[in-house]
Amino acid sequence: MLQFGPLRRRAWVALLSQLLRPPRPACTGAVRCHSQVAEAVLTSQLKPHQEKSNFIIKTPKGTRDLSPQQMVVREKILDMVVSCFRRHGGKRLDTPAFELKDFDIAGQFDPMIPDAECLKIMCEILSGLQLGNFLIKVNDRRIVDGMFAVCGVPENKFRAICSSMDKLDKISWKEVRHEMVAKKGLASEVADRIGDYIQCHGGVSLVEQLFQDSRLSQSKQALEGLGDLKLLFEYVTLFGIAEKISFDLSLARGLDYYTGVIYEAVLLETPAQAGEKSLSMGSVAAGGRYDGLVGMFNPKGHKVPCVGLSIGVERIFAIVEQRMKAFGETVRTTETQVFVATPQKNFLQERLKLIAELWDAGIKAELLYKNNPKLLTQLHYCESMGIPLVVIIGEQELKEGVIKLRLVASREEVAIKRENLVAEIQKRLSES
Amino acid sequence: MLQFGPLRRRAWVALLSQLLRPPRPACTGAVRCHSQVAEAVLTSQLKPHQEKSNFIIKTPKGTRDLSPQQMVVREKILDMVVSCFRRHGGKRLDTPAFELKDFDIAGQFDPMIPDAECLKIMCEILSGLQLGNFLIKVNDRRIVDGMFAVCGVPENKFRAICSSMDKLDKISWKEVRHEMVAKKGLASEVADRIGDYIQCHGGVSLVEQLFQDSRLSQSKQALEGLGDLKLLFEYVTLFGIAEKISFDLSLARGLDYYTGVIYEAVLLETPAQAGEKSLSMGSVAAGGRYDGLVGMFNPKGHKVPCVGLSIGVERIFAIVEQRMKAFGETVRTTETQVFVATPQKNFLQERLKLIAELWDAGIKAELLYKNNPKLLTQLHYCESMGIPLVVIIGEQELKEGVIKLRLVASREEVAIKRENLVAEIQKRLSES
Numbered sequence: 001m002l003q004f005g006p007l008r009r010r011a012w013v014a015l016l017s018q019l020l021r022p023p024r025p026a027c028t029g030a031v032r033c034h035s036q037v038a039e040a041v042l043t044s045q046l047k048p049h050q051e052k053s054n055f056i057i058k059t060p061k062g063t064r065d066l067s068p069q070q071m072v073v074r075e076k077i078l079d080m081v082v083s084c085f086r087r088h089g090g091k092r093l094d095t096p097a098f099e100l101k102d103f104d105i106a107g108q109f110d111p112m113i114p115d116a117e118c119l120k121i122m123c124e125i126l127s128g129l130q131l132g133n134f135l136i137k138v139n140d141r142r143i144v145d146g147m148f149a150v151c152g153v154p155e156n157k158f159r160a161i162c163s164s165m166d167k168l169d170k171i172s173w174k175e176v177r178h179e180m181v182a183k184k185g186l187a188s189e190v191a192d193r194i195g196d197y198i199q200c201h202g203g204v205s206l207v208e209q210l211f212q213d214s215r216l217s218q219s220k221q222a223l224e225g226l227g228d229l230k231l232l233f234e235y236v237t238l239f240g241i242a243e244k245i246s247f248d249l250s251l252a253r254g255l256d257y258y259t260g261v262i263y264e265a266v267l268l269e270t271p272a273q274a275g276e277k278s279l280s281m282g283s284v285a286a287g288g289r290y291d292g293l294v295g296m297f298n299p300k301g302h303k304v305p306c307v308g309l310s311i312g313v314e315r316i317f318a319i320v321e322q323r324m325k326a327f328g329e330t331v332r333t334t335e336t337q338v339f340v341a342t343p344q345k346n347f348l349q350e351r352l353k354l355i356a357e358l359w360d361a362g363i364k365a366e367l368l369y370k371n372n373p374k375l376l377t378q379l380h381y382c383e384s385m386g387i388p389l390v391v392i393i394g395e396q397e398l399k400e401g402v403i404k405l406r407l408v409a410s411r412e413e414v415a416i417k418r419e420n421l422v423a424e425i426q427k428r429l430s431e432s
Numbered sequence: 433m434l435q436f437g438p439l440r441r442r443a444w445v446a447l448l449s450q451l452l453r454p455p456r457p458a459c460t461g462a463v464r465c466h467s468q469v470a471e472a473v474l475t476s477q478l479k480p481h482q483e484k485s486n487f488i489i490k491t492p493k494g495t496r497d498l499s500p501q502q503m504v505v506r507e508k509i510l511d512m513v514v515s516c517f518r519r520h521g522g523k524r525l526d527t528p529a530f531e532l533k534d535f536d537i538a539g540q541f542d543p544m545i546p547d548a549e550c551l552k553i554m555c556e557i558l559s560g561l562q563l564g565n566f567l568i569k570v571n572d573r574r575i576v577d578g579m580f581a582v583c584g585v586p587e588n589k590f591r592a593i594c595s596s597m598d599k600l601d602k603i604s605w606k607e608v609r610h611e612m613v614a615k616k617g618l619a620s621e622v623a624d625r626i627g628d629y630i631q632c633h634g635g636v637s638l639v640e641q642l643f644q645d646s647r648l649s650q651s652k653q654a655l656e657g658l659g660d661l662k663l664l665f666e667y668v669t670l671f672g673i674a675e676k677i678s679f680d681l682s683l684a685r686g687l688d689y690y691t692g693v694i695y696e697a698v699l700l701e702t703p704a705q706a707g708e709k710s711l712s713m714g715s716v717a718a719g720g721r722y723d724g725l726v727g728m729f730n731p732k733g734h735k736v737p738c739v740g741l742s743i744g745v746e747r748i749f750a751i752v753e754q755r756m757k758a759f760g761e762t763v764r765t766t767e768t769q770v771f772v773a774t775p776q777k778n779f780l781q782e783r784l785k786l787i788a789e790l791w792d793a794g795i796k797a798e799l800l801y802k803n804n805p806k807l808l809t810q811l812h813y814c815e816s817m818g819i820p821l822v823v824i825i826g827e828q829e830l831k832e833g834v835i836k837l838r839l840v841a842s843r844e845e846v847a848i849k850r851e852n853l854v855a856e857i858q859k860r861l862s863e864s
Binding site (some may be wrong): 086087088089090109110113115116118120124237238239240334335336348349357359361362364365366370389411 | 518519520521522542543545546560667672734767768784791792794795797800801803
């Protein structure tokens, strides 16, 4: 395996910070929301006898001051994302420290198989996070370029027209068209031709239809893109997620470096109840293929296949937080399962012996650091911290060789033989 | 709950960066090893009706470039530490953002209960990490100060003599004595008196013995320290860890801010086999009580009880890494459980349908991104990546409604009904 020397390595870090930068926001002001994303980049990590490429996972580091409640929510989201990446063979990197073989690996993945897996991963994560209904828009860089060319957009206006096009999910086509013609100097008949295309969205039938389109089929690169999208739809159908995928000709996304298929997941509705103020959160995940860019750094000019996806963890965090606020949901900041209490004075020794037994059995347990705490104080503490079980030990229990187990939610109390306590707690915890 | 204004807050951050700084190294050159530690600070997070104070957990952020293998090892260590902190009711903070109530909380913990829990946590973590035999040295700041005073050390030499004393686990008493007398100008009879004390170590009987010591018992603060240590030994005995605790009068540690009990965990032997080069790793965890320091920032001068412990995650990482190297152990960088393979051409569709079924059941699965990979390549990949199970689908299997399940380690193959595949895999994974 080749390792980079200091200079080459630095060039790679510069490149990777480009590759791994936040997805281009779909709306102004969204950059901040997307400043922290969890990313998976599929690239070459080939070793002898290995033809498989692995996902490299990169997770955001915390940079904001978060309260313990916020930390819990944020970690649950990250855990969910990382566990999905791992289900798909991902390995985690601390920093973008890539190791690459001699850039002969082009063609190591057959078309659209990893791209389809990226869409599957997005679906699994967004379903798992229960953010409500969502849709993944897909398009292809080559279709966008081909469409612009056959519609007659001058090449030097591609980028400007692209950025107008990107606004179609925020403002009407009439307004977008006005911007293209009045502000960006596009001929109105060219704008109209674009308009006919970019208002289209649909499934594989739209792909088939555009294959027959007399204007678009003149572009070789558009046909290549359509061919790949057809294959992509075949694979996402096998993955059982076709109904979540929408071919959307207005999707552009960072044309600067994407070379093939591009995709962006949007939430379709607010996850909250009717009547609540709507959340317009837009894009929560995005990605695409960028084979060419990595090749630019290859001395032989070889292409290096690369597909990647980013999950907007901070944006998802904001959505979940706002939703929890709206519903008045609370978060436990500790995971304590059992509280060790006593109604009597001079029972510290028994409490300490008992809690050590629980800790040694792997049970998360707490007590108050007082010699003689009041029972009411102890029970109040459990209720306010959401601790589900309390074990209560007193003189009577000690004499009878039992422990009282109190279920905090129902305030029900049962007596359990001292020697069965750990097993009984483990049974109740595994059932809950 | 009081929140700090901008200035107060800044003062706190400054203070906390002091409190949360790495434990003072026991040997020169160890600072770097200890540059990343996982810390738990027990302090006041009191809310109405809550008399309990919670552990605040702080974990190190990655700052080194780590390989995927190193990341796996480092994360396993951190997971182990954090899960232990959580078992003891810890909550995690992203940054040291404390919220404190009016500093009336002094006395919220009765003496030595949380201190004993810190020692229990250290034992659980070091046992859980299987680093080999270890010992936790304990002492008390007041015993050190009292001992110096009754031995006749001038107060302006306390710090210098302390730092000589700290070397007693590296060099002999003869050498330490020479440094005290020749380099630091201590009267030789004073050095001899100190030597009598600091070569002592033992259990609760040593505490009892020093209570009767005619010289040391003249110091009121030494008696206070001994009283607390006696209580500490009572509690660690109830916790079942007394044999791991050694009262060691040569232990000094950051006298700058500790106010009471201090402790430091040391590995007693190399974790490797006899004959292997010995690892002199010294201290791997440390902590103590620092009530006074926080009080300095309190306008009313109230003391704020604080105990904390630090786990030297980077040092432990170095030990584990060196041990794995010595034993030639390898680390899996992915968690993939099942590989989906085929011996035949044109089976991509079946492979994709099958793998989606596994992913949807939460099974970690991979395939090669090729239309027609060779079976040998696929099986080699599984062996080199340590993937335990392979499902093989071909024409014969499809016709018979079965899937071949291959156990990579034994190369055994069994036929399983297609509809039972997920259940059978889950059964085998839960058993392994």
